[in-house]
Amino acid sequence: xxxxxxxxxxxxxxxxxxxxxxxxxxxxxxxxxxxxxxxxxxxxxxxxxxxxxxxxxxxxxxxxxxxxxxxxxxxxxxxxxxxxxxxxxxxxxxxxxxxxxxxxxxxxxxxxxxxxxxxxxxxxxxxxxxxxxxxxxxxxxxxxxxxxxxxxxxxxxxxxxxxxxxxxxxxxxxxxxxxxxxxxxxxxxxxxxxxxxxxxxxxxxxxxxxxxxxxxxxxxxxxxxxxxxxxxxxxxxxxxxxxxxxxxxxxxxxxxxxxxxxxxxxxxxxxxxxxxxxxxxxxxxxxxxxxxxxxxxxxxxxxxxxxxxxxxxxxxxxxxxxxxxxxxxxxxxxxxxxxxxxxxxxxxxxxxxxxxxxxxxxxxxxxxxxxxxxxxxxxxxxxxxxxxxxxxxxxxxx
Numbered sequence: 001x002x003x004x005x006x007x008x009x010x011x012x013x014x015x016x017x018x019x020x021x022x023x024x025x026x027x028x029x030x031x032x033x034x035x036x037x038x039x040x041x042x043x044x045x046x047x048x049x050x051x052x053x054x055x056x057x058x059x060x061x062x063x064x065x066x067x068x069x070x071x072x073x074x075x076x077x078x079x080x081x082x083x084x085x086x087x088x089x090x091x092x093x094x095x096x097x098x099x100x101x102x103x104x105x106x107x108x109x110x111x112x113x114x115x116x117x118x119x120x121x122x123x124x125x126x127x128x129x130x131x132x133x134x135x136x137x138x139x140x141x142x143x144x145x146x147x148x149x150x151x152x153x154x155x156x157x158x159x160x161x162x163x164x165x166x167x168x169x170x171x172x173x174x175x176x177x178x179x180x181x182x183x184x185x186x187x188x189x190x191x192x193x194x195x196x197x198x199x200x201x202x203x204x205x206x207x208x209x210x211x212x213x214x215x216x217x218x219x220x221x222x223x224x225x226x227x228x229x230x231x232x233x234x235x236x237x238x239x240x241x242x243x244x245x246x247x248x249x250x251x252x253x254x255x256x257x258x259x260x261x262x263x264x265x266x267x268x269x270x271x272x273x274x275x276x277x278x279x280x281x282x283x284x285x286x287x288x289x290x291x292x293x294x295x296x297x298x299x300x301x302x303x304x305x306x307x308x309x310x311x312x313x314x315x316x317x318x319x320x321x322x323x324x325x326x327x328x329x330x331x332x333x334x335x336x337x338x339x340x341x342x343x344x345x346x347x348x349x350x351x352x353x354x355x356x357x358x359x360x361x362x363x364x365x366x367x368x369x370x371x372x373x374x375x376x377x378x379x380x381x382x383x384x385x386x387x388x389x390x391x392x393x394x395x396x397x398x
Contacts, residue, residue, distance in 0.1 A: 008061075009049060012068050013042050019076035019282065026283040037079060040090060041072055048097050052391070056104055059395035060328060066321045067100060067372065067387055071380075073314065074373030077301055080283055081294055085375055092377040096384035103388030110392060113164070114336040120165035124185060127158030128192040135196065141367055143198040155193065155201045156378040160385060162189060162205060163212075163343035170216035171335040179213070179222065190233065197243045200358070200366025204350045206230050211346040212339055215329075251364040264291045268300035268359050272308070279307030294375040296367045299359050314373070315356070322349045325387075328394040337393045344386035 020038035024031040045068040052064045071093050079086035131154050135142045143153050169182045186209045193202035210230075214223045237244045246261060254262035254269070267290045274280065285305040287293045293301050303311045322345055329341030348371050355374075358365035369379040 008065060009046060012045055012065070012072065015069065016041050016045075016072045016076075019072070020079070022282050023076065023080050033083065034079060037075070037086065037090065041075065041093075044094060044097060045072075048101060051101050052104065056391075056395050059104070059391055060324055062320070062324050063387055063391050063394070064100075066317060066324075067097065067384065069317060070314070070372035071096075073302070074298065074370075074375075076282075077298060077305075077373075078294060078375055080305075081287060081301070085294055088377070089375055089380075092380045095377075096380045099381065100384045100388040100391065103385065104391050104395065107392055109396065110337050110340065110389070111334050114168045114171060114334075117165065117168040120161050120168055121185060123161035124158055124165050124189060127154040127161060128189045130154040131196050131198075132192050137197075141198045142196045143201070152378045155196075155198060156382045158189070159201075159205070159208075159347055159382060163208060163340060163347065163386075166209065166212045167336050167339035167343060170212055171339055173216045176222075179217075182209075182213075183226075187233075190230075194233075194237050194241065194244075197241070198366075199244065199247060199364070200354050200368035203354055203366065204347060204368070207350045208343050208346050212343050215339055215342045216335070247364040247366070251361060254361055264297065265359075265361055265365055267291065268297050269361065271300045271304040272360075275304035275307055277308050279303070279305050279310065282306060292367070295369050296355065296374070297359060298374045299356055299370055302373075315352075318349070318352045318371075325390050328390050332393050333396060337396065341390050341393050344390055348383060348386060 016038045017035070020034040024034035027034075048064050048068065052059070053061060071089075075086050075089050075093065078089050131143045131145055135145050135154070138144050143155055144151055145154055165185065166182055170178075172178070186205070189205050190202050193199070193205060210223055210226055213226060214220070238248065239245075250257050250262035250265065254265045256262075258266040271285065271287070271290055275285065279285075282305050285301065287301045287304065290297050290300055299311065302314070325341060325345035325348070329338050329345060332338035332341055351368055351371050354363070354366055355368050355370050357363040369376045371383045372380065
């Protein structure tokens with residue numbers, strides 16, 4: 001068993017040192033700092049694997065692998081783009097993986113938390129509304145709050161409260177009346193996201209709600225009704241808000257607006273096309289032409305320099321992560337913990353679908369991060385927290 005665990009770490013270490021050695025080697029002067037970064041990453045990953053495998057032998061052992069590989073890829077690409085940004089991301093990674101481990105160690109039985117329904121309700125509304133009143137606009141969306149000593153996206157924390165609220169309110173579902181209050185909270189949350197022009201988060205919240213309603217009720221008619229209301233809201237938003245019409249406009253014909261509104265989309269498409277199947281090589285692309293390349297458009301950088309095959313491998317990792325998460329949801333011992341696992345699983349999966357779909361121009365572009373890969377401390381902490389909860393559920397589901 002011990003040899004098997006070591007064998008699981010070897011490919012991760014090889015990938016880590018392979019990526020960072022490549023970056024170090026192509027510099028005019030060999031970059032020792034890149035190898036030091038690789039060493040730090042490997043120590044953190046080895047520690048996380050040791051704790052989970054040593055003290056929590058009954059839970060899902062694959063989650064800790066996914067939370068190791070994806071940040072390695074992201075931090076390596078960020079180091080290639082901007083070493084200072086990569087250093088900051090490593091600090092967020094340290095906090096994130098520490099939170100992941102701490103949640104598994106410290107949290108008691110999660111069923112104890114189902115009784116705090118109205119606390120979650122208040123947290124959801126507060127964080128959803130916060131940027132509407134005191135937020136600042138970045139890249140077209142008013143979804144950031146700057147407190148001077150720290151800036152963050154309140155909706156990222158709102159996601160946590162949102163999933164906990166829906167899990168606590170839907171776990172005792174009896175009839176249609178049980179859905180009135182959750183429906184109102186979902187509508188309020190989506191309304192604030194639209195007002196903040198944060199269309200990506202609005203889409204993610206909507207799918208989280210749909211998935212959790214279906215998981216709680218097993219009734220397709222409720223999902224269809226909610227989908228109909230959501231579609232009506234989307235059409236209404238299109239006619240009421242110019243920024244929604246603008247996003248749809250540049251999605252339908254990005255080439256017509258390539259010099260202004262859709263410049264980012266077109267540059268991303270050019271970069272991915274130039275990368276082809278195998279990429280131009282890490283460090284040999286031209287990511288400087290891609291706006292917001294360290295967060296929203298890091299997937300385009302990956303495709304250009306590492307190739308479509310490598311990027312497809314990342315998508316497989318996300319799919320396997322979703323599969324393992326849903327597996328934990330199906331094995332959970334209570335409706336509350338099962339709904340938590342469903343909500344957080346769909347949250348991460350939809351974040352991947354929405355941003356990659358936007359980068360490939362398959363859906364209108366929305367500015368969100370690629371989980372565990374893009375630069376962004378708030379996003380990384382949220383995803384690690386979510387996966388820590390799911391890891392805890394997998395421990396209890398045996």
